[in-house]
Amino acid sequence: MLLRSLLLLLAVVAAAPRCVADDGYRLWLKYDRVADASRLAQYRAAAQFVAASGGDAVLTTAAAELQRGLQGLLGQAVPRLAAPASTKRGILLAIDPSANVSGSSASRDGYQISAQGKNLVVKGRSGAGVLYGVFALLRQLQTGQSVANLSLTSSPRIQYRLLNHWDNPNGTVERGYAGSSIWKWNELPQRLDPRYTDYARANASIGINGVAINNVNASARYLTAEYLDKVKALAGVMRPYGIRVYLSVFWAAPKVIGGLKTADPLDPQVQQWWKAKTDEIYRAIPDFGGFLVKANSEGEPGPQDYGRNHADGANMLATALGTHDGIVMWRAFVYKAGSDDRFKQAYEEFKPLDGKFSPKVLVQVKNGPIDFQAREPFHPLFGAMPQTPLVLEVQITQEYLGMATHLVYLAPMFKECLDADTQTKGPGSTVARVVDGSLDQHRLSGIAGVANIGTDRNWTGHPMGQANWYAFGRLAWDYTLPSAAIAKEWTQMTLTREPKAVATIVELMDRSRDVYVRYTTPLGLHHIMGQNIHYGPEPWLAQAGRPDWTAVYYHKADSLGLGFNRTATGSNALALYSAGVQQQWGNPTTCPLNYLLWFHHVGWKQPLRTGRTLWNELVTRYYTGADSVTWMQQRWASVQPAVDPALHADVAARLAIQRREALWWRDACVLYFQTFSKQPIPAPFAPPTRTLADVKTLVNLYQLK
């Protein structure tokens, strides 16, 4: 009998596809068999079947995903039944609109996991809720938690949790560093790359429920019938995972593809065109999510081309959406040439429009006032537009944070913004509470992350970049989760379960963003990177297409000191914040050192609260920052026995690149700013062995065509 079973098994094995080493494609959904024997026994005992009834498409996905996960984790197939088996223990999945979920009672995405008799029950207020519950349950197993008497409830704090893809029709990805676009437009709709499904799975597993699939610098072609057919096909892949598709729109589409003479939002023909187009979209994609718009920004057309304002434009699209269940996300990333301080411009354009947007419009605001710098103060629009729901836009792709060669875990950066207190309604008026709608009682709430995903086999280029995709999703669901806790669960699911290695990696990840800031833009420096490519240092950049695309515009180094005076004696951008914030940040002795040069022009010899002068503190941060990469290398080396060898070597090689480039940054910035400070490199640091000309030559060559 045993022999017969073995022979059968061998027959299966012989027919099995070939085997390969782990290459990162599976992300955090690896489902390798549980190694701990007692845990494995517990899980096997508890999960002898999956029961789910009803034809809800997302519930069906949930059951299949649970079966798939269990098959891997338990090393055995788990059957799906229509109803619980009375003699066995198993897992029941059920949609229950009144399920008792924690958090926002309004969310249909919440779930409840509980023991019921000998079974575990995963209830959701919708199919999506069950799916999120299933992934939460699998996470318990992946991280080795007990499932005895399991009781978990959760509900997302933010309603619209989107990835924004800056993917172009030709397959390039603006600010993408992981290969080309995963969307194969020339293959759609006839061919559906299997990767689309794996992408949807990964997103659903972290609670992402929307995807804007094309670049905000949008092509009109997505709105043609030809392309809508392709978008429809993608939407069909996303739908069973509870994910809705959104489109970035090109404002001039009514002219370019509609044959109209204008794109004026107050023109009846234009309004009619958008209405008909929107109806056409919903006929093809009944759960279409809505529109994302970059208008009158960086050369994109918009309503201002016709003397209208952003609200005119957004409201026209909202009207076109009509009774369809869709929204407009209108980006506030605007800045005209010629202003005295780019910092203020989005505020000045959008603040007066508060209260003028129709209920289906959310204004999408980047975390900071400039552009995804390694550290920015929170955007002054947060708290300043109480009558308008604001979507927080963060960047997961590391445009200014080392692309795909620097290990920078972004959860601390996301949380720094979410946790920032705007004080606009007194203490506790955090950006998170603005965004989740609780501060101003908004029905709609949203958060968007610019994706770091491409065709690279491991999705994100840098293997550790996967953690940023993961962390974005987890924080979009629940921004109260600690960065380290997210890092820990990701590490356990993705890299290793060895406790000491996990602790080491989590520490390394959690400190990595501060390290990056120290060797690139310490003390509130910003926008001193290589022009256009945003790679490497270029603090000497003084000529560009616009003054606010140079570096000198921002750091304002001179013989006296360094930094942008944004107090009342300067650009007065500080006045955009609430009084409490102004009070703290307006005084250089109370302003957090991390934001100091964002708001103050500080003398080179000015003592800071660290006891060092500005110059000495600046140099100290550049040097210790670069040296911290060596520390990261050492920490990473120490976990070698616990991590897949190929993956370990990959990250180790990237850390070596990071160390080298950290030294570029250090030397470039220290030597350049020294031409103003005329101060020596303080002990114990050794002056760079190369000249400023050397470093300029080195980093400038990356600007060559």
Add this chain to the structure above:
Amino acid sequence: MLLRSLLLLLAVVAAAPRCVADDGYRLWLKYDRVADASRLAQYRAAAQFVAASGGDAVLTTAAAELQRGLQGLLGQAVPRLAAPASTKRGILLAIDPSANVSGSSASRDGYQISAQGKNLVVKGRSGAGVLYGVFALLRQLQTGQSVANLSLTSSPRIQYRLLNHWDNPNGTVERGYAGSSIWKWNELPQRLDPRYTDYARANASIGINGVAINNVNASARYLTAEYLDKVKALAGVMRPYGIRVYLSVFWAAPKVIGGLKTADPLDPQVQQWWKAKTDEIYRAIPDFGGFLVKANSEGEPGPQDYGRNHADGANMLATALGTHDGIVMWRAFVYKAGSDDRFKQAYEEFKPLDGKFSPKVLVQVKNGPIDFQAREPFHPLFGAMPQTPLVLEVQITQEYLGMATHLVYLAPMFKECLDADTQTKGPGSTVARVVDGSLDQHRLSGIAGVANIGTDRNWTGHPMGQANWYAFGRLAWDYTLPSAAIAKEWTQMTLTREPKAVATIVELMDRSRDVYVRYTTPLGLHHIMGQNIHYGPEPWLAQAGRPDWTAVYYHKADSLGLGFNRTATGSNALALYSAGVQQQWGNPTTCPLNYLLWFHHVGWKQPLRTGRTLWNELVTRYYTGADSVTWMQQRWASVQPAVDPALHADVAARLAIQRREALWWRDACVLYFQTFSKQPIPAPFAPPTRTLADVKTLVNLYQLK
């Protein structure tokens, strides 16, 4: 005992890495276990060890590749020994500079495989020869040939067999349709993507021995020390596979990165700069292959900027190479604005330079006179420059041949050019004999294929595009191989061994290029594709940056007829060919119909030798061509049981796209040319159900940003 063995096997299985479906990554080097039991037994008996001695790096690679292949094919590990085992049968690898190889006696790349006693011996005239022999032996096993009394000798007919990558520093690939560049410049030299090695393996397996890694529209940055360090790292990966690295150079590099005021090839400082740069390269990469140059072409700088000619430029680089073992491949793809016929320009510029190039220079000539059209007559420079070795440049990437969605097997097209008879030294003066140097007794010979490779998991986007990479390498080695024979061995190694399916697929492949020509550019039409993107039909294109970038420049449709009169009464481009060719092609009644409209403006009602008028023949070809895609779909459907399901579905979906786009082409061209011919669509064909305006709208949207 059986039970114990089974248990042991199960233990191995349990520890094995995860299993995945075949995803095309392994190309034709799959090495799945031999299914035929008697063949397997024969192979196992013959290959009980691999013996190789000596430390030659490429020989070491050969032994390792043989072990790897055998392990897969035989399902068991085969040990490597330093010397043959007296009691067992095995495979001996040995370098023997006097090995008896067929073909060119000068080639160090030749190999000889023979039975010696109970063993098989693979001898090469170099390590690379052994490596090629090993892959030839593995091919025998992969295609199920007997190895009893095996006796194979082979030697390449062409010395330099290169892939040209049009890859840019930012990761994009000019005319690439399979993801982004496989070269990760920001990771080099610290990180070596494992894919580099797999790329080298694949190339070596088909005899490719050189790689120009960057776009001919070159960046100067590759010549900086920073980048040479990266190139050196890549060369280190290629070297053990017998592959040399070449660089495309930016002519103005001495100015852009050298700080000189000129790039005049006759300026002593410029000459000195290139000499020093070349020496620097060879210090880093002792086996560096040489330079590939696109100069004074499509806006690229070149020696003509200083009143010099191409020979001045090429010879200066040859002088810089000095005694280093490297060559200059100088491209003849030049055409200035304003000429009456672009067809003639490369000839007119290069023919007068014949005899003026130094011995290290080869002139690289595209297969046809325009630019990689689906069918071109052979380039008139072939045969016209007897004193200069000419490299044949073909395009493997399908810029004008349906990108990654049309199944077009290119070997017939490559061979059409290679087999073409220039008649410059009498009958039999084929392009192949020009290229291999035999016609004019050249020591150097070369062939280059523009790669179709990217980061897509399966390398080439379209799974069948792998066959074009494969066929290029096989033909570069031996252009006498029949297209169908190459298709057969590729199919057997890659798709299926089922004989009927193999025959069906081979037939489909071998006819595919003629099918593509019929539905896009029959009868010698050319250059009527979508502007810039080269996607879809755009025969109506009449306005572009230059007249010779339009379509009307080439098809010259008018009320009288269609085609470019290149006879003596027209541009007289025909005069560039030898008398015999002129005689045949100059007379519309003897000119092959495939080239008719390349050389003649033919009246719409002119009867052709098919019995149909030009118009009716044109329409017939468009319709039957598009319908042949349906035939391809049916043939592909018939092999479904014999092919991996995911791969079958992938190709089937792409064929559906191809059919749809074939109908675009058909309708666009038939309806557009009908506005000139004023003739009805002949029976039995039904007129298109859409209007010309419909098709224009459809294909034009792909021109939107």
